[in-house]
Ligand SMILES: [Fe+2]
């Protein structure tokens with residue numbers, strides 16, 4: 001019989017591209033490293049890291065209808081679905097983690113759910129997944145390795161740098177910025 005971790009790997013291998021599978025593995029790896037530095041449950045960090053993008057392989061239309069049916073209370077759902085539907089993979093992923101893998105732990109589910117936009121008053125596990133996703137070892141953009149190092153010595157500064165880079169990326173594209181991302185920024189900026 002397959003153990004829990006094998007079941008997750010099988011699911012990811014059959015639902016994600018090889019690149020996204022590798023990213024999930026690398027996010028889990030860095031999440032575990034950060035969890036061990038900051039005294040967070042290693043197994044929860046590993047599980048949330050592995051599963052954070054489990055819905056990333058869904059087509060946008062499927063994602064929207066999946067979330068309409070299964071995800072309760074997504075703030076700004078209409079605008080997200082219209083302007084940035086990819087964001088929905090976080091919310092869908094949390095539902096899949098619960099339904100497909102029987103995860104009941106609110107900490108893990110919230111870490112998956114909030115890994116893209118964040119939210120005010122996140123748990124340390126949520127913040128770790130948020131940062132690890134952005135600067136996992138497979139991320140090659142210019143500031144990734146600097147923030148990766150910073151995350152182990154000054155986590156708050158790394159967290160802020162990740163928030164900044166994410167918002168800057170959206171603004172540089174001239175795209176719609178989800179108010180929740182700004183709410184997260186404002187909560188942690190001061
Ligand atoms: Fe993601």
Ligand SMILES: [Fe+2]
Pocket residue numbers: 023027052053133
């Ligand atoms: Fe990710």
